[in-house]
Amino acid sequence: MADWYLLYVVSSKAAAPPGKLPQRHPERQTGRVAGRCIIDYTHVTCVDEQEGVHYHYFELGKNADPEKETDPRFKHAFTAHPVLDPVHMYRLHKRFAHLELERTYQEIEQLQREILNTSSLSVEGEQSATWPLGINSPFQPRTRFEVLRWDYFTEDQTFSCADGSPKCELIGADLADVTDVISTAVDELNRKYQPVLHVRKQQLLNGYRRFDPTRGMEYTLDLQLELVTQKGHSRSITKRVHLVRPLSEVEIIPMPYVTEASRINIILPLTAQDREYAGRFLQAFADIQGNENSLLTLLFIYDPFQAQQVSQNDIFGQVKSQIAEYERKYQDFKIPWISVKTDAPSQIRLMDIISKKHPVDTLFFLAGVGSHVTTEFLNRCRMNTINNWQVFFPIHFQGYNPEVSEHGQQSHPVTLELLRDAGRFDRDVFEEACFYNADYMAARSKMAADAQENEEILEMLDIYEMFIRYSGLHVFRAVEPALLQQYRSRACNPRLSEEIYHRCVQSNLEGLGSRSQLAMLLFEQEQGNST
CATH class of the missing domain: 3.10.450 (Nuclear Transport Factor 2; Chain: A,)
Incomplete structure (x- = not known):
């Protein structure tokens, strides 16, 4: 079947077939047919043959249904007339789209027959042709871990x-x-x-x-x-x-233009259990300040009892002293901090406090205290976060417990490397996020009605779930090799939702070590018990 294209000619009366010019009539002077306009402005008359190629037309019968048209000439038509209204045009398009789909299926079947015939000439014969024909052969694992x-x-x-x-x-x-x-x-x-x-x-x-x-x-x-x-x-x-x-054909989705010049506001929530890791985070942030356009804000989270004792025994006193030391050591180095009193530090409640203090065009990176922030990751945060279009939730690489992964070694490595035996990408944690303040405020305003009816929803959902349910934006979640976290056991708060608490516990359990490392420890323990 030859390739064909469909030209819709819409008019109040039947359009003239190719090769014949429509006659001028006084009643048509205010609304000429499409073919007449083409002739007037291009000075090219309608023809049914050009350079050896024949262009066929088809005249539809009165009250004809294009979807039931079986005339062979209809399938090869270049133009069809008359098309009297938009509904008729859409029905005509539907019929020709169906014919195009049938032709595509016929081409697929022809290609499959050619593949089968060609494979019979190979060494393995017809067995070399994979099933289904034309589809890639199945994945072949190289190790048992890739099955x-x-x-x-x-x-x-x-x-x-x-x-x-x-x-x-x-x-x-x-x-x-x-x-x-x-x-x-x-x-x-x-x-x-x-x-x-x-x-x-x-x-x-x-x-x-x-x-x-x-x-x-x-x-x-x-x-x-x-x-x-x-x-x-x-x-x-x-x-x-x-x-x-x-798998269908890969499509390139058009995305708005972004640059790597945006300033990032890093927000670090800090609880009493995490304060011992704050020094390492501050040092990593200070190391990149010469090449980075970023600002760090700390959220010191006190429970009600700790808040009462803050004047006599501030649990974050050492961290605040470290901040003051960095500000004295480095010029133009300022780290603002905010104290928050709550016994259920949900991400949404904390971001409500931060969001009100920043302009709508602010780019936030909500960080975890164990994250090692680098310039490479911050640039990726800028590129993957698009205002009013997309938010980015990176999956960090979590290091295993050194007592498990480095069991039997004299010393443990100081830096974490991106190796299979050193850690894993922690899909159970959603604490890191990159988003614009305007997008957060828009999703939060849509959530406000549900929050008024059920205030517990603020603890039941994290920011990831909030964007999924209320934003309507692209939520991009992907592994991030430039965001590394040293091993730490997270303090799971049972006051938050059951799902968030379960994910926290699951992250702690799977973050101990790989299956082979844990199996080796169990084997050594059983050997020791038997002796």
């Missing part, structure tokens, strides 16, 4: 949950994905076996899926099918099917 995991699911539940639970309900996109793949499997079975057999009912017995980064999402389904023969007899069989949802 892709299969997730088990049923029609309404999955046994691989994001929070680590053994079983949870299928909802949202996961439910739509499972429903769609079951429907696709049944449709393909009907297409293959009809009219001899027809699937009347189906039930999913077992479902498995995994994401292969080289080809897409793979599925294996065990279906209980009720088949109906041509004679009306029914019988039940169990059949296993394999499906692949290939």
Whole structure:
């Protein structure tokens, strides 16, 4: 089938076919047809042949439905007329888009046949052609740690949950994905076996899926099918099917222009349990000040009892002394700080205090006390945060407990390196965030109505969840190799939401060491007990 294009000619009356000029009529002087305008301004008349290429037209019948048009000339038409109104134009476009889709499927089938025929000439024969034809071959793991995991699911539940639970309900996109793949499997079975057999009912017995980064999402389904023969007899069989949802073509999304010149306001919340790590953070911040346009603000978080004792015994006295020493040592080095009294230091409550003290165009980096701030990361924070468009939540690299990862070594390394045995990217922590004050204020104002009805929502949600639910912006979360954190055991506050508390505990447990390191410690312990 030759390539074709569709030219819509919209007029109050039938447009003239190619090769024939429409006649002038006095009643048309105020509204000429599109073809007449083209002729007047380009001085090119309508033709049905040019340089050996024939341009076909098709005249639609009165009250004709383009979606039911079966004339072969319609498929090859370059123009169609008359198109009397916009609705008729959209229906015509829908029909030609459907024809284009059919032509694309035919080309895919032709390419698959060519691949199969060509593969028969190779050394391995037809076995060299991967399934499905034209899709990349499956990922081949080099070590046992790279083996892709299969997730088990049923029609309404999955046994691989994001929070680590053994079983949870299928909802949202996961439910739509499972429903769609079951429907696709049944449709393909009907297409293959009809009219001899027809699937009347189906039930999913077992479902498995995994994401292969080289080809897409793979599925294996065990279906209980009720088949109906041509004679009306029914019988039940169990059949296993394999499906692949290939990765689509990568698209480049247009993004607004950003620069690396924006000033970053680093906000560091500090609790009593974290004050011993503040000195290392301050030193890292001081080391980059010569090359950075940034400002650091500390939030000293007191619980009610600590706030009462602040005049006699300030738990943050040593940190404040370090700040004063840095300000004396470095010229134009100022670190403002704010004292906050609360027994439930949620991110949203703390940012409410900071947000009111800064202009709307302020770029914030909400930091964790264990983070080692570098110029490379701050530049990435600037580039990945776009006002009124995108917020950035980096996933830092968390170092393992040196007592586990460096067990048996005489000395522990001072600096953390980006190595598999040295740590992991901590996906359970959402404490670091880059966003503009205007975006925070907009999301916070949308959240205000829910907060008035249920004030506990301020502790139940962190800033990440707030942006997801109320902002409507792109929420970009990705691993950040330039943001490193030395090992520390986080103090998990049970006053916050159950989900936030569970993530904190999970981070502490998985941050102890790798599986092989922990297994070696258990092995040595068992060996010691046996002797």
